[in-house]
Amino acid sequence: MNFKNIGYFFKEALISLSRNRVLSLATITTMAVCILFLGVAVLLTVNAGNFMNQLESDIQIIAYLDDSLTKPQLGEVEANIKATAGVQEVTFVSKDEALQRLQSKFSEEDYDLQQTLGKNPLPNSYEVKAVNPQEVAQVAQLIGEIPGVYKVNYGQGVVEKLFQVTKWVRILSMVFMIILALGAIFLIATTIRLAIFARRKEIYLMKLIGATDWFVRWPFFIEGILMGVAGALVAIGLLAGGYTSLINNAQTALFFVPLVSQQSFLLQVYLSLAAAGVLLGTVGTYISLNRFLNV
Amino acid sequence: MLVQFYNVTKVYRNGVKALNDVSLKIDRGEFIFLMGPSGAGKSTFIKMLFREEVPTQGQIFISSRSIVRMKRSEVPHLRRSMGVVFQDFKLLENKTVAENIAFAMKVVGAGNREIAARTSDVINLVGLKGKENSFPGQLSGGEQQRVGIARAIANRPLLLIADEPSGNLDMATADEIMELLYNINRKGTTVVMATHARELVKKGGKRIITLEAGRVVSDMCALEQQ
Incomplete structure (x- = not known):
């Protein structure tokens, strides 16, 4: 790019934007809608992923212990569990604690479990978290082989189904986002093509006079990028407003779905969307323009 | 020698043979009329000069x-060494006379001071002094073509190509435009002009190349033809 022309390129881009106001506005609106959808898709994907991570990290293995174990034997079992490959965290739950937890699920006036049952039938147990939730079945099997552990429970059957679901949610949201991005590029390229088509005579003339391709391209790129940024700003404004009020209002109604709300992360999402605006404007212009440069 | 065509053939993708084995030479400083009925290959010939089209066979040297x-x-x-004048003028409607000419110079990277000086020179040359700030829509056909010519010569081309430059103008205006082109030619610029208008050609006394069905059927001086 010849630097003495930068001023000229910007001037041309701004003149063209204001001269073709209706078309510029149409393009900016199209971009805003596309980027808004893209942003919604990103936030949905991120939140779905977050929700899936949380579901997966809730998975734990409970190792029930023989009632006959002495205190030193309990320590030995704990050491063995901790030494098992893939174990992240081990928590001891005594039989008294287990009974208390069960009691808390009933109201104390209706049922006093201690009294009803006579003696505490619940065993001591270890709650174990796996480093990688996907490996929970293998880890559970290894723990089950440790002497002193008489039974292992990790939600067999349910866990496998959950992993199926999380896998598909992740794949589908990625596919959804890619389709949306391609659709946005196509839509934007079409809108920009309209704007360029209206100026094909000028482009033809520039080429015949001896303009290089880049001399013709720059004002259009600047125009495309400006429109992309404008569209992105509108979209980000709407998205940020909408998502913030969603966090504030729906947190209580949808308490079981943890919404991602770290400011630094959201800022990253919004900046990426602005970058997407620039990219869409550039790619859209590039695709549309090349056909008219072949003179 | 400015332009040389060696056995140039052009077949378009739809199968139309626009030029068929054309060979000719054009010297520096010549004024050439390119004649022939519609579809004879004049436009293709002209487009090849500024390389909008390339031959299917043969060679062109400039x-x-x-x-x-x-x-x-x-x-x-290549194109910066040429100027092109169109039948339909192809002026940018939203730019003034001066801006249309300046645009052509800006495109090839001329500096602002040079543009201002040269623009005023060529406007004088084509006789449009006082109309610098008019828009094309405010000018007559003849005046618009003068702007087209001013734009074409702004970058001091070696070769001026005119495709039916008087095709849309009345006889008197056409004569004025021709006078302008002869004037430019006298100053050393080679001119190639495609036209239908026999009257203009006869008066000119210049070299005439006649195309028919893509072939050169005659290449002679106007006086010989009479």
Whole structure:
């Protein structure tokens, strides 16, 4: 790019934007809608992923212990569990604690479990978290082989189904986002093509006079990028407003779905969307323009 | 020698043979009329000069350089040595007379001071002094074509190509435009002009190349023809 022309390129881009106001506005609106959808898709994907991570990290293995174990034997079992490959965290739950937890699920006036049952039938147990939730079945099997552990429970059957679901949610949201991005590029390229088509005579003339391709391209790129940024700003404004009020209002109604709300992360999402605006404007212009440069 | 065509044939993708084995030479400083009925290949010939089209077979040299083998990135430089005048003027409607001419110079990277000086020179040359700030829509057909010519010569081309420059103008205005082109030619610029208008050609006494069905059927001086 010849630097003495930068001023000229910007001037041309701004003149063209204001001269073709209706078309510029149409393009900016199209971009805003596309980027808004893209942003919604990103936030949905991120939140779905977050929700899936949380579901997966809730998975734990409970190792029930023989009632006959002495205190030193309990320590030995704990050491063995901790030494098992893939174990992240081990928590001891005594039989008294287990009974208390069960009691808390009933109201104390209706049922006093201690009294009803006579003696505490619940065993001591270890709650174990796996480093990688996907490996929970293998880890559970290894723990089950440790002497002193008489039974292992990790939600067999349910866990496998959950992993199926999380896998598909992740794949589908990625596919959804890619389709949306391609659709946005196509839509934007079409809108920009309209704007360029209206100026094909000028482009033809520039080429015949001896303009290089880049001399013709720059004002259009600047125009495309400006429109992309404008569209992105509108979209980000709407998205940020909408998502913030969603966090504030729906947190209580949808308490079981943890919404991602770290400011630094959201800022990253919004900046990426602005970058997407620039990219869409550039790619859209590039695709549309090349056909008219072949003179 | 400015332009050389060697056995140039052009077949378009739809199968139409627009030029058929055309060979000719054009010297520096010549004024050439390109004649022939519609569809004879005049437009294709002209488009090949500024490399909007390339031959299917044969070679074209301009200033001893093959423009057939020329890289795409070199084409802008070729075109900067030429000026093109169109039948429909092809002025930018939203730019004034002066801006239309300045635009052509800006495109090839001229500086602002040079543009201002040269623009005023060529406006005087084509007789449009006082109309610098008019828009094309405010001018008559003849005046618009003068702007087209001013734009074409702004970059001091070696070769001026005019495609039916008087096709849309009445006889008196056409004569004025021709006078302007002869004037430019007298100052050393080679001119190639495609036209239907026999009257203009006869008066000119210049070299006439006649195309028919893509072939050169005659190449002679106007006086010989009479």
